[in-house]
Amino acid sequence: MTSETVLLIVTSHDDLGDTGKKTGFWYEELAAPYYVFKDAGLAPVLVSPKGGCPPIDPGSESPNVRSPSVERFAADSEARAALERTIRAEDAPADYAAVFLVGGHGTMWDFPDWPGLSQLLGRAHADDKPIGAVCHGVAGLLSLRTDGGHPLVRGMRLTGFTNDEEAAVGLTAVVPFLLQDQLGAAGGHFVVGAAFGEHVVTDGRLVTGQNPASSKSAAEKVLSLLGRS
Numbered sequence: 561m562t563s564e565t566v567l568l569i570v571t572s573h574d575d576l577g578d579t580g581k582k583t584g585f586w587y588e589e590l591a592a593p594y595y596v597f598k599d600a601g602l603a604p605v606l607v608s609p610k611g612g613c614p615p616i617d618p619g620s621e622s623p624n625v626r627s628p629s630v631e632r633f634a635a636d637s638e639a640r641a642a643l644e645r646t647i648r649a650e651d652a653p654a655d656y657a658a659v660f661l662v663g664g665h666g667t668m669w670d671f672p673d674w675p676g677l678s679q680l681l682g683r684a685h686a687d688d689k690p691i692g693a694v695c696h697g698v699a700g701l702l703s704l705r706t707d708g709g710h711p712l713v714r715g716m717r718l719t720g721f722t723n724d725e726e727a728a729v730g731l732t733a734v735v736p737f738l739l740q741d742q743l744g745a746a747g748g749h750f751v752v753g754a755a756f757g758e759h760v761v762t763d764g765r766l767v768t769g770q771n772p773a774s775s776k777s778a779a780e781k782v783l784s785l786l787g788r789s
Contacts, residue, residue, distance in 0.1 A: 563653070563655040563656050563657045564601070564602050564603050564657065565602070565603050565604075565605055565653050565655065565656040565657060566597045566602050566603070566604050566605070566656065566657055566658045566659070566660060566782075567605050567607050567652055567653075567656050567658070567659045567660070567680065568590060568593060568594060568597075568604050568605065568606050568607065568660050568662055569607050569608070569659065569660065569661045569662060569671075569677060569680070569697070569700065570585040570590060570606060570607070570608045570614045570646060570662045570664070571584060571585050571608065571609070571614060571615070571662075571664055571666035571667045571669075571670055571671065572608045572609040572610035572611075572614050572615070572666070572670055573609075573615070573666035573667070573669040573670040574615035574666060575669075576665060576731075576734060577734040577735065577736075578734075579734055582615065582617070582618055583615070583617050583664065583665040583666045584614060584615030584616045584617045584618075584664055584665075584666045585614060585615070585616060585617060585620075585662050585663065585664035585666060585667070586617050586619075586620045586662070586663050586664040586665075586695060586696075586772055587616055587617070587620035587621060587625075587626070587630045587633070588620060588625065588627050588629060588630055588772045588775055589620075589662045589663040589664060589694050589695055589697065589772055589775045590606075590633070590643075590662045591627070591629035591630045591632065591633035591639075592627065592629040592775040592776040592779060593660050593662070593692070593694070593775055593776070593778070593779035593782075594629075594633060594639060595629055595632060595633070596776060596779035596780055596783055597660075597779065597783065600783055600788045600789075601788070602657065602783075602786075602788070604642070605642075605647070605652065605653060605656070606642050606643060606646040606647070607646060607647055607648070607649055607652050607680070608646040608647075608648070609648070609649070609670050609674050609676065609677075610648070611645075611646055611647055611648040611651070612644075612645065612646060613643065613644045613645070613646070614643070614646055615666060617664050617665065617666070620664070620772075625772070629776070648676065649674070649676025649677060649679065649680055650676055652680060654683075656684070656689070657689060657690075657786055658684070658689055658690040658691070658692065658782050658785070658786060659680055659681060659684045659689070659690075659691050659692070660691075660692040660693070660694075660697075660778075660779060660782060661691075661692065661693035661694070661697035661698065661700040661701070662694065662697050663693075663694045663695030663696040663697035663698070663721070663771075663772070663775075664695070664696055664697070665696055665731065665735065666696075667696045667697050667699050667700060668696055668699050668735050668736055668737070668739070669736060671697070671699045671700035671702075671703060672699050672700065672702040672703050673703065674700070674703055675703075677700050677703050677704075678703040678704050678705075681700070681701070681703065681704040681712070682704055685704065685706075685712060685765075688765055689765065690765045690766075690767060690782045690785040690786060691765060691766050691767070692766075692767040692768070692769075692778050692779060692781070692782040693720070693767070693768050693769070693778075694768070694769035694770075694771075694772075694774055694775050694778045694779075695720060695721045695769065695770065695771050695772060695774070695775075696720065696721050696739060697720075698718065698719070698720030698721075698739060698743065698768050699720070699739055699742075701713050701718070701743070701748075701766075701768075702742060702743070702746060710747070711746040711747055711748075713743055713746050713747060713748035714746060714747030714748065715747055715748075715749070716748055716749065716763045716764075716766055717748075717749045717751055717761050717763040718743065718748050718749070718750060718751065718761055718763060718766060718768040719750060719751045719752065719753060719759055719760070719761045719768045719769065719770045719774075720739045720740065720743060720750070720768060720770060721739050721740075721770065721771055722739075722740050722752050722755065722770065723738050723740045723741065724752075724755050725755050725756060725770075725771060726738060726739070726740075728755065728756075740752070752770075753770050756771055756772075756773060757770075757771075757773060758770075758773045758774050758777055759771070759773075759774055760774050760777050760778045760781055762781055762785075765785060767781045767782050767785070
């Protein structure tokens with residue numbers, strides 16, 4: 561019997577480089593997948609590097625980007641309670657149906673070198689469970705190498721926040737690396753869609769979305785891989 565649990569992974573990092581500004585996870589990239597899975601009868605469990613209440617990118621709470629999913633999450637006492645007490649990777653359930661990496665610029669600092677995430681993804685990959693990621697959350701895929709020592713993304717088609725999109729938001733010189741370049745250097749076949757438009761790429765059990773607009777559709781594709789759509 562397939563587990564009903566889906567692990568939603570969020571960043572604990574809140575400093576936007578040396579700018580003095582704050583970052584974190586992008587609200588839409590959590591809220592939309594959360595309800596895709598919850599409304600399908602699955603149980604979302606929120607995981608972060610440090611546990612506890614993770615930082616929300618202030619920009620993602622602006623009125624002009626607050627989607628119905630975000631408004632629903634903000635008004636949902638159960639969802640907000642889950643956010644306030646995210647668990648660490650070592651405390652995550654051993655049995656889960658899928659893993660979904662939530663984006664936000666904070667992930668660029670703590671996802672790639674997070675051993676706990678590597679272990680979660682490694683188990684999911686070994687058990688042929690779906691792995692989803694959206695926007696900067698795709699950086700977490702860089703944490704995992706296969707048994708042969710090669711990056712998981714080597715030879716795989718995928719997408720994520722593009723160089724052009726990073727330039728458009730003025731953070732090319734702020735982030736520790738450019739996601740598109742780093743994934744390409746790791747051997748991934750990075751597929752670029754229209755800037756800030758919905759774009760999802762599936763390769764086997766790996767699902768990646770390019771940007772916030774791709775959050776819901778990326779989660780829906782993971783759901784379909786679970787036979788729940």
